[in-house]
Amino acid sequence: MQKKRIAVIFGGKSSEHEVSRVSATNVIRSIPKDRYDVLTIGITKQGRWLLYSGDTSAIADGSWEKHPDNLTAFIAPAPSVSGMVVIHPDRTEIMKIDVIFPVLHGKNGEDGTIQGLFEMSGIPYVGCGVLASAACMNKAVTNIMLEKFGIDQAKFTWFYAHEYFEAPDRIIADTEKELGSYPMFVKPANAGSSVGISKAHNRDELIKAIEIAAREDSTIVIEENIDGLEVECAVLGNEKPIASIPGQIAPASEFYDYDAKYNDANSQLYIPARISDELMEKVRETAVKAYTRIGCSGLSRVDFFVTKDGRVLLNEINTLPGFTSISMYPKLMAASGIESERLIEELIKYAFERNGKDV
Numbered sequence: 001m002q003k004k005r006i007a008v009i010f011g012g013k014s015s016e017h018e019v020s021r022v023s024a025t026n027v028i029r030s031i032p033k034d035r036y037d038v039l040t041i042g043i044t045k046q047g048r049w050l051l052y053s054g055d056t057s058a059i060a061d062g063s064w065e066k067h068p069d070n071l072t073a074f075i076a077p078a079p080s081v082s083g084m085v086v087i088h089p090d091r092t093e094i095m096k097i098d099v100i101f102p103v104l105h106g107k108n109g110e111d112g113t114i115q116g117l118f119e120m121s122g123i124p125y126v127g128c129g130v131l132a133s134a135a136c137m138n139k140a141v142t143n144i145m146l147e148k149f150g151i152d153q154a155k156f157t158w159f160y161a162h163e164y165f166e167a168p169d170r171i172i173a174d175t176e177k178e179l180g181s182y183p184m185f186v187k188p189a190n191a192g193s194s195v196g197i198s199k200a201h202n203r204d205e206l207i208k209a210i211e212i213a214a215r216e217d218s219t220i221v222i223e224e225n226i227d228g229l230e231v232e233c234a235v236l237g238n239e240k241p242i243a244s245i246p247g248q249i250a251p252a253s254e255f256y257d258y259d260a261k262y263n264d265a266n267s268q269l270y271i272p273a274r275i276s277d278e279l280m281e282k283v284r285e286t287a288v289k290a291y292t293r294i295g296c297s298g299l300s301r302v303d304f305f306v307t308k309d310g311r312v313l314l315n316e317i318n319t320l321p322g323f324t325s326i327s328m329y330p331k332l333m334a335a336s337g338i339e340s341e342r343l344i345e346e347l348i349k350y351a352f353e354r355n356g357k358d359v
C-alpha cells in the first residue's frame, strides 16, 4: 500500500509555542513510518510558516528554525490544491497532503482558527472541528454551554474587559454579589497553560487580577474557588468516544500554574486518580457527555475538580492537550491500554472517518 503523507504542524504564535514543540516531537516519533511519510511544518513565534526537513531532535529546543533547508510553505485554502504550497528559491511546488496533525496549543492553533483553514482546504485533520475548538478555547462560552447541558461546574461570572474599564466599581460589586466570597479565580477567557490566571484573595487582588487577565484577552471569566482534587480524563473518538481511566494532578504550588505544569518536578500525577470507583465512573460519564454535547471529535482532555463531598465539577476541555513526556493525555490513554503508536493511528483514523474517507 502506498504511504500516506501526514503533515505535522507545530509551534505557532501562542504563548504555548515551546510546549507545542515538545509535544510535536513526541507525536512525530510515534507516527508509524512504514505507513506514513511525515512532513513537518513549523510556525515561528513571529508567524512564519516553514517546511522543516531536518532532524526531529532539533524541534524541541527551537534550533530547527535555523536549518538552512527551511522553505516557506503553507497549506492552501483551495481544495483544488489539497495540500501545501512550497516556495523554493527558483520555483513553487505543490505537495499533496493526505492528513494534517496540528500539534498546536492555544491561540490560532487550538481555537478553531487553523481548523477553519483545514476545512477550506478539504484535507482531513486530527482533532476537533472549528466550532468545538472555538467553544472549548473560550472559557466563558464553555461555561455557558455546560450550564445549558446541566453539567456541574464552579459558580462563574464573565464580562468584557472594556465593560470593566468603563465601570470598574459596578463590575466588582456584581462579581462579589454573584460569587459570594473570596478567593476567586480570574481568567482570561482564552487562557491556556494558566497564562494570565490568578487567584484573588480579596478585592485589591481581584482588581489586579482583572488587569492581568485583560492583558491576555478581551473577555474575563471569574469563578468561585473550588477546594478539590484536580482530576483529568482523556477522551478519544468521534460520535461514540471512549473515556480513559481518570488521573489526578497534585500541583506543587498553590494552583497548577505554568511552572507547576512544565517546570516543577514536585507536581505529581496519579494514575488512576485517588478517588472512589463511583466518582471515577461519574468523571468518565461526564467527560463523554460534555465531549459529545459540545461536538468534539478526535480527542480532548476533560478536566475536573472532585470535592471531598463527592461533587464532580467540570473545569475545562482541552481540545489539543499536551503530548510531552509528562503530559496527562498520552499517559491516561496508555494506562487505558492505548499506547502512543496506537493512539496516533487511532487519531488519524478518526480524522479520515470524520471526513468520510477511507483510511
Ligand SMILES: Nc1ncnc2c1ncn2[C@@H]1O[C@H](COP(=O)(O)OP(=O)(O)O)[C@@H](O)[C@H]1O
Pocket: 154, 185, 187, 191, 192, 193, 194, 195, 197, 223, 224, 225, 226, 227, 230, 251, 254, 255, 256, 257, 303, 315, 316
Ligand atoms: N475555580 C477554580 N477553583 C480552584 N482552582 C482553580 C479554579 N480554576 C482554575 N483553578 C486552578 O488553576 C489552574 C489553571 O486553570 P484552568 O482553568 O485549568 O486554565 P488553563 O486553561 O490555563 O489550564 C487549574 O489547573 C487549577 O489548579
Ligand SMILES: [Mg+2]
Pocket: 303, 316
Ligand atoms: Mg487547565
